[in-house]
Amino acid sequence: MAAPERRGGELRRGGPGPLARVRGYFRLHAQNLLGSLGRLARQPLASLLTVAVIGIAMALPAGLDVLVTNARALSAGWASAVDFSVYLEPGQPLARAETLAAEARGHADVVAVEVISADEALAQLSQFTGMQAALEALSDNPLPHTLVVRPRPGLSAEAVGRLADGFETLEGIDLVQLDTAWVERFLAIVDIARRASGIILLLLGFAVVVIVGNTIRLDIENRRSEIEVMKLIGGSDGFIRRPFLYGGLWYGVIGGLLAVVFNASALLALAGPVQRLAGLYGTDFALQGPGLSGLGMLVGGGALLGWLGAWVATSRHLRDIEPT
Amino acid sequence: MIRFEAVGKRYSGGGEALATLDFEIAAGEFVFLTGPSGAGKSTLLKLVALIERPSRGQVVVNGQNTRKVARRRIPQFRRGLGMVFQDHKLLADRSVFDNVALPLLIAGFAERDINRRVRAALDLVGLADKAPRLPLTLSTGEQQRVGIARAVVSKPPLLIADEPTGNLDPALSLEIMRLFERFNELGVTLLIATHDIDLVTRLGHRRVELVEGRLVGDTGRRHGSA
Ligand SMILES: Nc1ncnc2c1ncn2[C@@H]1O[C@H](COP(=O)(O)OP(=O)(O)O)[C@@H](O)[C@H]1O
Numbered sequence: 001m002a003a004p005e006r007r008g009g010e011l012r013r014g015g016p017g018p019l020a021r022v023r024g025y026f027r028l029h030a031q032n033l034l035g036s037l038g039r040l041a042r043q044p045l046a047s048l049l050t051v052a053v054i055g056i057a058m059a060l061p062a063g064l065d066v067l068v069t070n071a072r073a074l075s076a077g078w079a080s081a082v083d084f085s086v087y088l089e090p091g092q093p094l095a096r097a098e099t100l101a102a103e104a105r106g107h108a109d110v111v112a113v114e115v116i117s118a119d120e121a122l123a124q125l126s127q128f129t130g131m132q133a134a135l136e137a138l139s140d141n142p143l144p145h146t147l148v149v150r151p152r153p154g155l156s157a158e159a160v161g162r163l164a165d166g167f168e169t170l171e172g173i174d175l176v177q178l179d180t181a182w183v184e185r186f187l188a189i190v191d192i193a194r195r196a197s198g199i200i201l202l203l204l205g206f207a208v209v210v211i212v213g214n215t216i217r218l219d220i221e222n223r224r225s226e227i228e229v230m231k232l233i234g235g236s237d238g239f240i241r242r243p244f245l246y247g248g249l250w251y252g253v254i255g256g257l258l259a260v261v262f263n264a265s266a267l268l269a270l271a272g273p274v275q276r277l278a279g280l281y282g283t284d285f286a287l288q289g290p291g292l293s294g295l296g297m298l299v300g301g302g303a304l305l306g307w308l309g310a311w312v313a314t315s316r317h318l319r320d321i322e323p324t
Numbered sequence: 325m326i327r328f329e330a331v332g333k334r335y336s337g338g339g340e341a342l343a344t345l346d347f348e349i350a351a352g353e354f355v356f357l358t359g360p361s362g363a364g365k366s367t368l369l370k371l372v373a374l375i376e377r378p379s380r381g382q383v384v385v386n387g388q389n390t391r392k393v394a395r396r397r398i399p400q401f402r403r404g405l406g407m408v409f410q411d412h413k414l415l416a417d418r419s420v421f422d423n424v425a426l427p428l429l430i431a432g433f434a435e436r437d438i439n440r441r442v443r444a445a446l447d448l449v450g451l452a453d454k455a456p457r458l459p460l461t462l463s464t465g466e467q468q469r470v471g472i473a474r475a476v477v478s479k480p481p482l483l484i485a486d487e488p489t490g491n492l493d494p495a496l497s498l499e500i501m502r503l504f505e506r507f508n509e510l511g512v513t514l515l516i517a518t519h520d521i522d523l524v525t526r527l528g529h530r531r532v533e534l535v536e537g538r539l540v541g542d543t544g545r546r547h548g549s550a
């Protein structure tokens with residue numbers, strides 16, 4: 001019977017028990033979760049557009065972050081592992097070079113010293129095509145003896161600089177060539193890119209909130225009469241709000257997944273050329289993806305931003321709809 | 325069940341819709357609210373359902389003074405009464421079953437209870453076989469009965485209806501009124517706004533008449549009706 005039953009002359013209003021209430025609560029959430037997804041699927045084009053915009057907005061800072069991470073990984077070894085060349089004064093005998101090399105090898109911050117005699121240097125140089133004729137025109141070997149010093153890996157750029165300076169003051173040394181300035185410049189650029197990616201992340205995160213918020217606002221407007229009916233039959237603000245929140249959640253999650261796909265495609269497209277480039281430099285550097293945690297951050301971040309956008313939209317617009 | 329104490333209602337930008345109304349409806353009564361268009365019938369019902377608030381005086385529903393119901397508590401308050409509308413107000417994209425189930429879903433009932441209660445309510449209005457249909461595939465009279473099933477599915481002690489037979493022919497109107505009488509026999513208090521004087525006269529329940537926001541007639545409680 002659907003009408004109130006009489007019991008002892010009083011009307012019994014059958015409400016749900018506490019356990020049923022809790023179960024009902026979770027069932028309601030599950031239904032809302034799937035229901036909101038279904039609603040998105042019923043307007044595939046509009047949903048796809050929204051989700052694509054979110055995906056792009058999230059892929060940009062994530063992609064930039066991947067680039068910065070790779071650039072830092074690439075350059076991390078440079079500053080300390082860079083060899084520097086110590087040129088002896090012209091006329092210094094090879095024996096002096098050998099002595100200096102032996103002393104240098106004893107230094108704690110030096111792992112290897114190679115002596116390149118003037119003759120060897122000339123032989124190396126003459127291997128370059130086009131140089132041969134020019135060198136043969138010279139009567140004397142103009143090249144000095146050289147030490148190639150390899151500092152201990154992990155040494156800071158400053159320590160490497162001090163080490164090089166130390167060589168410059170030694171007897172019989174003409175010039176120390178330490179070319180780390182470009183590494184520092186490169187690191188400075190990477191640092192700017194890293195900061196920029198942080199700012200872009202903030203701006204585009206805000207954009208995602210606005211996009212989802214606006215989409216949900218339109219959704220609310222389209223379902224105005226439905227919302228009024230819900231309010232008329234006793235739907236609480238939370239009950240009416242929930243499907244919209246889940247809608248925002250889905251936009252964010254799917255947008256995040258799309259961003260993952262965008263980034264993976266970009267990485268895949270770049271992996272080959274980067275490997276070829278690395279091969280040219282004789283290193284085995286390979287592009288690093290964002291990893292599982294990066295993917296989780298994209299999807300989780302999308303969920304959070306989508307939920308937030310829907311939360312803002314429902315806070316602002318659901319209140320205004322009242323049955324009349 | 326319902327008590328109006330010196331209730332006045334003035335819409336902002338409008339005239340006086342209700343002026344100093346005093347009357348009471350006891351639990352178990354069947355009351356028709358009549359009067360010409362613009363008399364204030366809908367306004368009165370809206371005050372009962374807290375869709376509007378009185379400008380003056382008190383409206384007490386089910387023992388609760390509506391003045392003391394905060395905005396936040398209105399949903400809970402509305403779950404204590406069933407409402408039937410002239411235009412049904414069904415959700416077009418949900419089945420008959422889902423429409424009727426909505427108040428139970430809102431109240432957090434378990435799925436088994438929802439199934440049982442919705443079936444029972446649809447049985448009562450004679451639409452058991454229409455559960456999977458969409459509202460717009462039903463006739464107007466059937467849609468109105470879906471609206472009624474939704475209003476009674478959570479077994480509220482009070483049912484209010486604004487011109488529930490406004491779009492129906494006399495035969496269907498009588499059918500709907502008979503349905504309301506069955507609920508009344510089960511103990512539900514009914515307040516039904518209508519301008520169908522023939523039907524009101526024929527059924528012979530208590531009649532409260534408004535003209536220009538004033539109470540101009542009240543046949544008083546009919547002892548046979550509860
Ligand atoms: N939202 C509103 N704003 C201003 N005036 C209104 C509003 N609703 C109703 N009224 C006025 O209040 C009076 C009573 O209206 P109503 O309660 O709808 O009467 P009935 O339902 O008996 O036809 C009418 O004069 C109507 O114009």
Ligand SMILES: [Mg+2]
Binds near residue numbers: 365366367486
């Ligand atoms: Mg009216």
